[in-house]
Amino acid sequence: xxxxxxxxxxxxxxxxxxxxxxxxxxxxxxxxxxxxxxxxxxxxxxxxxxxxxxxxxxxxxxxxxxxxxxxxxxxxxxxxxxxxxxxxxxxxxxxxxxxxxxxxxxxxxxxxxxxxxxxxxxxxxxxxxxxxxxxxxxxxxxxxxxxxxxxxxxxxxxxxxxxxxxxxxxxxxxxxxxxxxxxxxxxxxxxxxxxxxxxxxxxxxxxxxxxxxxxxxxxxxxxxxxxxxxxxxxxxxxxxxxxxxxxxxxxxxxxxxxxxxxxxxxxxxxxxxxxxxxxxxxxxxxxxxxxxxxxxxxxxxxxxxxxxxxxxxxxxxxxxxxxxxxxxxxxxxxxxxxxxxxxxxxxxxxxxxxxxxxxxxxxxxxxxxxxxxxxxxxxxxxxxxxxxxxxxxxxxxxxxxxxxxxxxxxxxxxxxxxxxxxxxxxxxxxxxxxxxxxxxxx
Amino acid sequence: xxxxxxxxxxxxxxxxxxxxxxxxxxxxxxxxxxxxxxxxxxxxxxxxxxxxxxxxxxxxxxxxxxxxxxxxxxxxxxxxxxxxxxxxxxxxxxxxxxxxxxxxxxxxxxxxxxxxxxxxxxxxxxxxxxxxxxxxxxxxxxxxxxxxxxxxxxxxxxxxxxxxxxxxxxxxxxxxxxxxxxxxxxxxxxxxxxxxxxxxxxxxxxxxxxxxxxxxxxxxxxxxxxxxxxxxxxxxxxxxxxxxxxxxxxxxxxxxxxxxxxxxxxxxxxxxxxxxxxxxxxxxxxxxxxxxxxxxxxxxxxxxxxxxxxxxxxxxxxxxxxxxxxxxxxxxxxxxxxxxxxxxxxxxxxxxxxxxxxxxxxxxxxxx
Amino acid sequence: xxxxxxxxxxxxxxxxxxxxxxxxxxxxxxxxxxxxxxxxxxxxxxxxxxxxxxxxxxxxxxxxxxxxxxxxxxxxxxxxxxxxxxxxxxxxxxxxxxxxxxxxxxxxxxxxxxxxxxxxxxxxxxxxxxxxxxxxxxxx
Numbered sequence: 013x014x015x016x017x018x019x020x021x022x023x024x025x026x027x028x029x030x031x032x033x034x035x036x037x038x039x040x041x042x043x044x045x046x047x048x049x050x051x052x053x054x055x056x057x058x059x060x061x062x063x064x065x066x067x068x069x070x071x072x073x074x075x076x077x078x079x080x081x082x083x084x085x086x087x088x089x090x091x092x093x094x095x096x097x098x099x100x101x102x103x104x105x106x107x108x109x110x111x112x113x114x115x116x117x118x119x120x121x122x123x124x125x126x127x128x129x130x131x132x133x134x135x136x137x138x139x140x141x142x143x144x145x146x147x148x149x150x151x152x153x154x155x156x157x158x159x160x161x162x163x164x165x166x167x168x169x170x171x172x173x174x175x176x177x178x179x180x181x182x183x184x185x186x187x188x189x190x191x192x193x194x195x196x197x198x199x200x201x202x203x204x205x206x207x208x209x210x211x212x213x214x215x216x217x218x219x220x221x222x223x224x225x226x227x228x229x230x231x232x233x234x235x236x237x238x239x240x241x242x243x244x245x246x247x248x249x250x251x252x253x254x255x256x257x258x259x260x261x262x263x264x265x266x267x268x269x270x271x272x273x274x275x276x277x278x279x280x281x282x283x284x285x286x287x288x289x290x291x292x293x294x295x296x297x298x299x300x301x302x303x304x305x306x307x308x309x310x311x312x313x314x315x316x317x318x319x320x321x322x323x324x325x326x327x328x329x330x331x332x333x334x335x336x337x338x339x340x341x342x343x344x345x346x347x348x349x350x351x352x353x354x355x356x357x358x359x360x361x362x363x364x365x366x367x368x369x370x371x372x373x374x375x376x377x378x379x380x381x382x383x384x385x386x387x388x389x390x391x392x393x394x395x396x397x398x399x400x401x402x403x404x405x406x407x408x409x410x411x412x413x414x415x416x417x418x419x420x421x422x423x424x425x426x427x428x429x430x431x432x433x434x435x436x437x438x439x440x441x442x443x444x445x446x447x448x449x450x451x452x453x454x
Numbered sequence: 455x456x457x458x459x460x461x462x463x464x465x466x467x468x469x470x471x472x473x474x475x476x477x478x479x480x481x482x483x484x485x486x487x488x489x490x491x492x493x494x495x496x497x498x499x500x501x502x503x504x505x506x507x508x509x510x511x512x513x514x515x516x517x518x519x520x521x522x523x524x525x526x527x528x529x530x531x532x533x534x535x536x537x538x539x540x541x542x543x544x545x546x547x548x549x550x551x552x553x554x555x556x557x558x559x560x561x562x563x564x565x566x567x568x569x570x571x572x573x574x575x576x577x578x579x580x581x582x583x584x585x586x587x588x589x590x591x592x593x594x595x596x597x598x599x600x601x602x603x604x605x606x607x608x609x610x611x612x613x614x615x616x617x618x619x620x621x622x623x624x625x626x627x628x629x630x631x632x633x634x635x636x637x638x639x640x641x642x643x644x645x646x647x648x649x650x651x652x653x654x655x656x657x658x659x660x661x662x663x664x665x666x667x668x669x670x671x672x673x674x675x676x677x678x679x680x681x682x683x684x685x686x687x688x689x690x691x692x693x694x695x696x697x698x699x700x701x702x703x704x705x706x707x708x709x710x711x712x713x714x715x716x717x718x719x720x721x722x723x724x725x726x727x728x729x730x731x732x733x734x735x736x737x738x739x740x741x742x743x744x745x746x747x748x749x750x751x752x753x754x755x756x757x758x759x760x761x762x763x764x765x766x767x768x769x770x771x772x773x774x775x776x777x778x779x780x781x782x783x784x785x786x787x788x789x790x791x792x793x794x795x796x797x798x799x800x801x802x803x804x805x806x807x808x809x810x811x812x813x814x815x816x817x818x819x820x821x822x
Numbered sequence: 823x824x825x826x827x828x829x830x831x832x833x834x835x836x837x838x839x840x841x842x843x844x845x846x847x848x849x850x851x852x853x854x855x856x857x858x859x860x861x862x863x864x865x866x867x868x869x870x871x872x873x874x875x876x877x878x879x880x881x882x883x884x885x886x887x888x889x890x891x892x893x894x895x896x897x898x899x900x901x902x903x904x905x906x907x908x909x910x911x912x913x914x915x916x917x918x919x920x921x922x923x924x925x926x927x928x929x930x931x932x933x934x935x936x937x938x939x940x941x942x943x944x945x946x947x948x949x950x951x952x953x954x955x956x957x958x959x960x961x962x
Contacts, residue, residue: 050577050580051577051578051579051580054579054580055585056581139712144598185558186619186620187619187621187808187812191715191810194714199714200714202710202711202712202734203620203812204626204630204710205618205626206617207599207617207623208598208602208617212617215616219616222633226459226633226637243577243581243585247580248596249593251590251877252590252591253590253873253889257890306614307614307615308548308612308613308614308615309552309602309611309612309613310606310607310612311606311607311609311610311611311612312607313607314600314604314870315594315869326612330614353937354937415908415909417909441599442594442599442603443597443600443606444603444607445599445603445606522874589874589877590870590873590876594870
């Protein structure tokens, strides 16, 4: 059985919807700008690619499990992207989406009624979602932390504070985020939550394809959502030293000689994946097929990729093998391309090892939308679906002078009309957690 | 519609629980061959919470160079996974996959307090008011796949692999690993899950009906034990002892299921419904032992009952091990079934529930 | 650390604070850490350990050391482009390194890459960086 994508939805730093997303990627413009969602002025990193405030506000999570979840940007992003995807697939009515009116007090009445116009197929649909581990809203931690004296009486103080609490705050919030999707769209199948860090979004699609191929599901809602652009997320990443120290719109410059780190991004991309025959039977249009995927571990170092890229090579080769393709069959590669000194050179070496002398067009969209972490792989696969549909590949925003150590055909910023039939996207997570996915024109 | 997935062999296992790390003793306890252990207590630090007892893993994990990144449960997970692989005799390298399940983030208050202590009410200038005191490793200590990354390096697991999260993450990991082994994507899978419910932010809202507990558990799966032994010899880099020939202790199938939620906010504390349990167990009506906590809706009676059905409850002896429960169950039943030679065709159906509405289901059998 | 704090000379005090921070970060007996110890070669530091060392020094002196300041310890005010065109340190860059990081010794040789600068760092390098911050911290 072949897994096909019949619906796609995106919330990105270029706004809501696939058009804004892909036009932004093809414009050569970067969405990286000074952070506005909180006071980041005193942080060592003060720029990021944020989802525009109006978009984020409009798509707040309706009927969320807790107050924290209404404020957790990634839950709203996932709901909005899922609504777009399901509407395109013809599985929900194409209404205004899960939320139409901003409100600080979430209630079940907030937004559309759950399951409005939902298709019967959703009752058995699986969910395969890549996301950051948890909500890490500073105020949630702080409100509890205020009441803890860790050295003496932590438990008593916390419990006393809890007396007035009515909703769970930090109890496996990833499950609660998934619950918001399940409840809103009436999904009744099993759920898989992918936590493979920056490879999670790609892993979620690979898992969906596997469920379809093995006959374990007929319909899967899958994708990735994340936001770490909050004080704890940004502070933690800045402390780790992975972010570019420059407060500029070209903070992230994939494959550039002078690249010096990543820029933080956020967003969501969601997909409806179905068995090809079932999709055809119900008259759905296939946008692309997921024909190959592979995952490997570097087994090298926690904080640096294997310099020769051997495990990244193996991930791409596993994907090719599953798809029944040879390297020469591919027309475009969407790189992980974080803009960190070590990743890009190791990835370029891996690409060269698989595809031989530079021929295959390669680009990274992280210069334009930053690194959306657990959502990155899903957003990049969304870009691949759109590239196949529009027969043009987005260039590498931020790239000016190719690093001679990165021996790849890196597409410069802008749009690149190409004949595209088969494309591959790489996602490499922390500690060498690699995933490669191949999409083919349907 | 649903294609049956062939069972895979369990060829190595290790675990840490509140009642120790000896699978044989734990299995005897589970089936009542050993007298019931003393009830768990409620030690002072936890006495202010709405729980009647807590079940903690006794003793700290062995010292490790990974202490700078992995916390207590991550270290336990790393150690049980390493032990399980060593016991299996399975080869490491490109054909060994790694599948990890984690229950959820635990806040690690001891790290956060300095960063939070002097914040203002509106969190203005939050960096200079304290976040600058976050240690550079804080992000790594909080990373969802940190155990996976360090473990893959230390046991040289370079094949396929993913990290799963949530209340039934152990069952998700088992299912993905079994699928990869059955389809030949890898020769062997190392599967590890860990979870601790003994954290302030969880116990605050404890409404579970069991005793909050914690566990780390790992097992090794192969499609064909004989082939796995050959592979071990073929890879000279294998860290595992080449003398150990993997032997099938038992056979395993795993599934997950989740409720069709009616609302997102009304039933977040709901356990999986009988319909969800029935969906997960379709085709598994035949079993001789059922391992399930009493608060899980029991599976519907099947058409082909075996004569000696018996019900057990792993949470009754270990407490609620969260996302690690499915793997703990698999290990104890693999141990029990391989021990009980008198029932050659025995099987155990193991259910574990997680909030909200999540189910892990594992079927362990003594023969293929 | 208290023994070091009684020392009368600020310079000695700074050097001792850094030395102890390095020993703590690397979990080493302070007696095995000297001012001239190379952090990677002699003390086994990896890139992650550098983050811990910098953090401890920041806390000990109540300063913040940015990545840019670490880079300036090696190349002064020379531009990144001039210092290491195409990633490899230029002849002028090497000269600058010999001035600013003489502790790098024979490792400062043609072919050295900008990404390898940390391999030149000794305990004394961090003493210099910390003292630079303490004396000129106002404009940082």
